[in-house]
Amino acid sequence: MTDPRPPVLAVSTVIFALRPDAESGFMTLWLPLVRRTRDPYLGLWALPGGWLPPEEELSAAAASTLRETTGLSPKYLEQLYTFGDLSRSPGSRVVSIVYWALVQSTEADLAAVDENVQWFPADRLPELAFDHNHIVEYALWRLRTKVEYSRIAHAFLGETFTLAQLRDVHEAVLRRALDPANFRRMIESTGTVVDTGLRLAGVPHRPPRLYRYNDSHSLAEGPLGSAVGWPETPLQSTPHSPRSTT
Amino acid sequence: MTDPRPPVLAVSTVIFALRPDAESGFMTLWLPLVRRTRDPYLGLWALPGGWLPPEEELSAAAASTLRETTGLSPKYLEQLYTFGDLSRSPGSRVVSIVYWALVQSTEADLAAVDENVQWFPADRLPELAFDHNHIVEYALWRLRTKVEYSRIAHAFLGETFTLAQLRDVHEAVLRRALDPANFRRMIESTGTVVDTGLRLAGVPHRPPRLYRYNDSHSLAEGPLGSAVGWPETPLQSTPHSPRSTT
DNA sequence: TGACTTCTGGTCAAGATGACTATATGATGT
DNA sequence: ACATCATATAGTCATCTTGACCAGAAGTCA
Numbered sequence: 272m273t274d275p276r277p278p279v280l281a282v283s284t285v286i287f288a289l290r291p292d293a294e295s296g297f298m299t300l301w302l303p304l305v306r307r308t309r310d311p312y313l314g315l316w317a318l319p320g321g322w323l324p325p326e327e328e329l330s331a332a333a334a335s336t337l338r339e340t341t342g343l344s345p346k347y348l349e350q351l352y353t354f355g356d357l358s359r360s361p362g363s364r365v366v367s368i369v370y371w372a373l374v375q376s377t378e379a380d381l382a383a384v385d386e387n388v389q390w391f392p393a394d395r396l397p398e399l400a401f402d403h404n405h406i407v408e409y410a411l412w413r414l415r416t417k418v419e420y421s422r423i424a425h426a427f428l429g430e431t432f433t434l435a436q437l438r439d440v441h442e443a444v445l446r447r448a449l450d451p452a453n454f455r456r457m458i459e460s461t462g463t464v465v466d467t468g469l470r471l472a473g474v475p476h477r478p479p480r481l482y483r484y485n486d487s488h489s490l491a492e493g494p495l496g497s498a499v500g501w502p503e504t505p506l507q508s509t510p511h512s513p514r515s516t517t
Numbered sequence: 518m519t520d521p522r523p524p525v526l527a528v529s530t531v532i533f534a535l536r537p538d539a540e541s542g543f544m545t546l547w548l549p550l551v552r553r554t555r556d557p558y559l560g561l562w563a564l565p566g567g568w569l570p571p572e573e574e575l576s577a578a579a580a581s582t583l584r585e586t587t588g589l590s591p592k593y594l595e596q597l598y599t600f601g602d603l604s605r606s607p608g609s610r611v612v613s614i615v616y617w618a619l620v621q622s623t624e625a626d627l628a629a630v631d632e633n634v635q636w637f638p639a640d641r642l643p644e645l646a647f648d649h650n651h652i653v654e655y656a657l658w659r660l661r662t663k664v665e666y667s668r669i670a671h672a673f674l675g676e677t678f679t680l681a682q683l684r685d686v687h688e689a690v691l692r693r694a695l696d697p698a699n700f701r702r703m704i705e706s707t708g709t710v711v712d713t714g715l716r717l718a719g720v721p722h723r724p725p726r727l728y729r730y731n732d733s734h735s736l737a738e739g740p741l742g743s744a745v746g747w748p749e750t751p752l753q754s755t756p757h758s759p760r761s762t763t
Numbered sequence: 764t765g766a767c768t769t770c771t772g773g774t775c776a777a778g779a780t781g782a783c784t785a786t787a788t789g790a791t792g793t
Numbered sequence: 794a795c796a797t798c799a800t801a802t803a804g805t806c807a808t809c810t811t812g813a814c815c816a817g818a819a820g821t822c823a
Contacts, residue, residue, distance in 0.1 A: 329601040353599045355575040409748045476769040477819040722800040723788040
């Protein structure tokens with residue numbers, strides 16, 4: 272009754288981006304999948320991932336698979352859950368440490384796409400390999416829950432953005448319309464965002480203010496008031512080159 | 518630069534119980550630790566755990582270590598986080614899947630204690646092996662956060678309990694006094710609890726009602742309204758034998 | 764110039780929350 | 794038997810939050 276084969280460790284990542292959905296006309300969540308080229312579930316779509324390199328940190332491994340499959344780097348990256356059911360993979364036992372990531376929508380359009388890498392709308396996925404449908408559902412739940420109490424929505428946007436754009440992100444993630452005035456009041460009260468003084472010009476209506484994410488306003492993640500991240504600080508990349516209209 | 522040794526998988530559990538603290542006079546959180554009998558950190562205290570048995574489910578492995586070290590079974594068990602930093606263990610790489618558990622306080626008093634297993638107050642821990650101080654801090658944060666929006670406090674109690682007992686649990690976990698009347702109003706509005714019709718007799722004051730946990734009131738864990746647990750239902754053991762006073 | 768659209772500041776009512784007051788009810792001691 | 798005591802439990806009041814909604818502001822466009 273002894274099993275000589277030790278469990279194998281894998282790292283996978285659920286990568287979310289926001290893009291327009293031709294079907295509904297609105298912005299919706301999309302995620303990239305890779306086609307299986309080996310036997311368990313050969314031909315089916317699966318989450319990007321791979322075996323854990325023995326010398327690589329967990330989050331680094333997640334970021335690696337993200338870069339390798341899409342060419343992108345995450346603006347937000349956090350561990351989701353570790354799936355290790357005995358039955359989840361035929362053959363030897365696989366324990367998957369799954370991360371979830373948010374990437375900037377404008378960059379997602381440039382992401383690599385080929386025969387074996389494609390983007391799918393998160394709510395209309397095909398049958399995936401392993402328990403990956405299950406995993407994506409959980410990641411979606413986590414994203415939707417966290418958007419409401421945390422300040423991660425800006426990870427889908429560029430360095431500066433209008434409140435309407437930020438609201439669009441929330442509406443797409445939560446799948447319901449939000450009152451513009453109330454949304455403004457809510458965001459302003461939390462202080463997550465700073466007025467740049469600039470406005471977005473060229474729109475066929477009153478030009479909206481451009482805001483920037485407020486780094487100083489402690490991300491309030493993890494235990495205590497401790498500034499340091501917990502258990503490892505979710506990645507929050509800070510951009511470099513601004514490019515806004517007057 | 519290749520490392521031939523694959524990472525090793527371990528499962529550890531942070532076990533919480535509520536017991537009176539002689540120092541403060543109040544109920545506080547305690548957790549059992551085991552003494553290291555091998556070399557990395559030999560002699561230091563550490564979280565109960567062990568290598569992942571190849572044929573055992575993750576949560577089962579967590580429950581096993583819990584039973585083996587304390588003789589108890591958890592009333593609540595949930596995965597906490599997976600720690601896998603390269604530097605967290607001297608020697609070969611260890612990836613630890615950590616669970617956290619709540620055990621009934623009355624039973625915790627009966628728990629096995631010997632030279633190598635002891636209970637410590639959660640806020641006055643010695644220096645632990647590996648990154649275990651860090652892990653306990655995170656588990657504490659998780660417990661305190663979750664007590665406020667979830668309904669897990671009853672896991673520390675027996676099948677029936679008074680609102681004062683439930684309030685004591687909240688106060689011990691949150692480390693602050695709660696207004697009895699307001700607490701009652703809050704609990705009653707959520708419907709997490711059902712009046713048994715019984716009262717606790719023998720107390721030197723007005724006899725309080727005895728309540729029971731409301732199983733039907735969906736635990737509301739995980740995505741969607743889906744009744745099924747997510748990603749794996751946190752263990753919520755249901756008791757069997759009632760034993761209350763008239 | 765006027766129509767149109769979104770931005771943005773403000774009001775109002777309903778509900779949630781914290782502080783606090785008052786009465787209910789059994790055990791205990793004399 | 795009765796007063797005392799400690800907690801149980803009901804209710805009040807002011808404050809804060811949240812959703813619904815109204816209205817003026819400020820650009821583009823025909």
